Amino acid sequence: MSDTKKSVRIVGKAGTLAEDFRPELVTPLRDWQLLESNPNGDSHHVSRNGGVHGLELLRPHAAENPIRKHDMAKVQLLVLDDDPPVLKACCEIASGMGFAVHAANSAEEAREAVRVHALDVVLMDLKMPAGGLSLLEEIRMRRPRSSIVVMTAFATVSSAVEAIRLGASDYLTKPFAMDELTGVLERAGQRRSFELESRRVQQHLRGQNGHGRLIGSSPAMEKLYRIVAKVALSTHPVLILGESGTGKETVARTIHTSGPNGSRRFAVVECGQLAPAVLESELFGYSRSAYTGFDRSKDALLTSEEGGTLFLDQVSEMPLDLQAKLLRALQDKEVRAAGSRQGVPLTVRILAGSSRNLSSLVDQGLFRKDLYYRLNVVGLHMPPLRERPEDIPLLAEHFLERMRRESAVAYQFSADAMRVMSGYGWPGNVRELEGAVERACALSSGPVLHMGDLPTQMQSMAAIDVLAANVLRVDERRNAESKSRAEGGAPAIVSIAELEREAILNTIRQLHGDKLMAAKLLGIGKTTLYRKLKEYGISDS
Numbered sequence: 001m002s003d004t005k006k007s008v009r010i011v012g013k014a015g016t017l018a019e020d021f022r023p024e025l026v027t028p029l030r031d032w033q034l035l036e037s038n039p040n041g042d043s044h045h046v047s048r049n050g051g052v053h054g055l056e057l058l059r060p061h062a063a064e065n066p067i068r069k070h071d072m073a074k075v076q077l078l079v080l081d082d083d084p085p086v087l088k089a090c091c092e093i094a095s096g097m098g099f100a101v102h103a104a105n106s107a108e109e110a111r112e113a114v115r116v117h118a119l120d121v122v123l124m125d126l127k128m129p130a131g132g133l134s135l136l137e138e139i140r141m142r143r144p145r146s147s148i149v150v151m152t153a154f155a156t157v158s159s160a161v162e163a164i165r166l167g168a169s170d171y172l173t174k175p176f177a178m179d180e181l182t183g184v185l186e187r188a189g190q191r192r193s194f195e196l197e198s199r200r201v202q203q204h205l206r207g208q209n210g211h212g213r214l215i216g217s218s219p220a221m222e223k224l225y226r227i228v229a230k231v232a233l234s235t236h237p238v239l240i241l242g243e244s245g246t247g248k249e250t251v252a253r254t255i256h257t258s259g260p261n262g263s264r265r266f267a268v269v270e271c272g273q274l275a276p277a278v279l280e281s282e283l284f285g286y287s288r289s290a291y292t293g294f295d296r297s298k299d300a301l302l303t304s305e306e307g308g309t310l311f312l313d314q315v316s317e318m319p320l321d322l323q324a325k326l327l328r329a330l331q332d333k334e335v336r337a338a339g340s341r342q343g344v345p346l347t348v349r350i351l352a353g354s355s356r357n358l359s360s361l362v363d364q365g366l367f368r369k370d371l372y373y374r375l376n377v378v379g380l381h382m383p384p385l386r387e388r389p390e391d392i393p394l395l396a397e398h399f400l401e402r403m404r405r406e407s408a409v410a411y412q413f414s415a416d417a418m419r420v421m422s423g424y425g426w427p428g429n430v431r432e433l434e435g436a437v438e439r440a441c442a443l444s445s446g447p448v449l450h451m452g453d454l455p456t457q458m459q460s461m462a463a464i465d466v467l468a469a470n471v472l473r474v475d476e477r478r479n480a481e482s483k484s485r486a487e488g489g490a491p492a493i494v495s496i497a498e499l500e501r502e503a504i505l506n507t508i509r510q511l512h513g514d515k516l517m518a519a520k521l522l523g524i525g526k527t528t529l530y531r532k533l534k535e536y537g538i539s540d541s
């Protein structure tokens with residue numbers, strides 16, 4: 001055996017690629033020769049003319065492989081190449097990584113595989129006799145969710161660019177080293193596993209009317225659920241913006257509990273409600289020596305339980321000097337408590353919420369731009385309730401169901417109450433709705449909740465609606481009269497008593513029989529109303 005200087009040592013345990021490594025199978029190593037194999041069979045020296053000196057390729061044993069086999073087990077990979085040795089090598093490497101591998105050495109075989117298998121990843125040579133780019137487009141159309149990795153020769157890098165434009169997610173230029181191939185497959189597989197996992201989270205949390213603890217089935221909420229399922233699997237900061245009461249903290253909790261560390265601690269810090277010094281000690285802690293008279297240290301929330309989540313509510317209210325300190329902690333991934341020279345690793349995931357427009361606070365110099373970008377790695381916008389009125393009945397029923405469980409009273413909404421709630425603007429969003437339902441249960445005299453049990457501002461809104469409808473009716477009547485006059489007819493004379501009768505009856509009709517409310521709206525006492533009804537011959541039944 002000669003020329004060991006120009007050799008590569010392939011190292012690995014039995015059962016890994018090293019054991020059955022055959023250099024002729026891998027494109028970039030195609031012209032390498034096996035020089036020697038050590039007696040244990042776990043190390044091989046190969047050489048080629050002008051090869052890289054002393055390069056060592058380490059093939060980890062499956063158990064040490066950064067991609068665990070079970071992560072890839074469900075990932076279906078198609079390898080397409082018309083060069084049989086390359087095809088075989090790529091398939092072997094991919095199945096060693098745990099992919100479920102399908103091989104194709106022609107466009108026809110590839111089409112058949114695309115038809116039969118729900119492919120997640122496609123590794124394809126662009127230089128196919130029938131035209132690789134058109135085949136790529138075809139695969140993209142048939143399997144739009146799959147990630148496509150293209151292999152090209154150096155001379156055709158421009159076609160790799162074209163392939164990316166057509167939807168390929170990555171590319172390899174031939175000849176490539178084995179770790180380039182495993183790297184690109186690893187990325188594609190991880191991307192796919194991540195998507196499968198986020199879909200699984202979404203399906204798991206998907207209830208009939210919402211997602212986990214979030215209720216709502218409007219398109220805006222459905223979009224939010226898809227993002228929540230994705231970000232739950234990562235550890236990036238998320239900035240949740242939205243008006244007060246739209247559910248920012250509820251979304252933050254859902255992100256935490258639906259992620260892999262859902263059983264760890266979820267802590268909330270109200271940045272706007274704590275004095276700056278208290279906020280600082282909560283976030284960063286302090287050591288005993290920091291202040292005279294302190295006999296113990298305080299742990300920082302930023303370094304509390306590994307894998308936990310810290311929700312910074314109303315982060316816009318954080319003083320600028322603390323913003324700078326938080327930014328440093330996020331950048332260095334290290335937290336320094338007051339009075340301590342030693343940094344402690346940042347262990348929690350940061351989610352932040354604000355009901356103020358942070359980017360305009362940045363423009364006004366009231367919030368640090370660099371911190372804004374750090375926190376806004378993913379931005380979520382909570383839609384106000386008035387923009388998703390279809391969620392109002394679902395939310396109202398959800399809160400009422402909770403009241404039924406807590407009180408064992410079979411509460412239900414009257415049609416009126418539901419109509420008024422559905423038409424109201426809810427400036428205080430879901431929190432206001434939740435409060436209104438609780439109040440109605442507390443005030444109602446029976447299990448049926450009427451409009452009169454709702455907060456006064458909602459009743460006034462309903463009153464305005466009713467009066468507007470009455471004005472419309474009077475206008476219609478006036479128009480009809482002037483039309484009749486214009487046509488030469490005698491003007492219709494309506495007595496005051498008749499107008500009064502009409503106003504009372506219309507109001508009661510529109511309030512679906514709620515006479516107390518009608519009296520209130522008409523500005524008369526309830527005794528007067530009952531007397532009038534008696535005069536009209538309408539019994540109070």
Ligand SMILES: Nc1ncnc2c1ncn2[C@@H]1O[C@H](COP(=O)(O)OP(=O)(O)OP(=O)(O)O)[C@@H](O)[C@H]1O
Nearest residue numbers: 213214215243244245246247248249250355430431
């Ligand atoms: N989609 C939803 N489904 C069920 N309950 C919700 C939803 N959104 C909000 N809530 C409820 O409404 C109340 C207010 O929600 P939350 O505290 O999450 O709002 P917020 O936007 O963080 O409010 P603030 O800006 O005032 O801090 C909570 O009791 C929460 O349970």
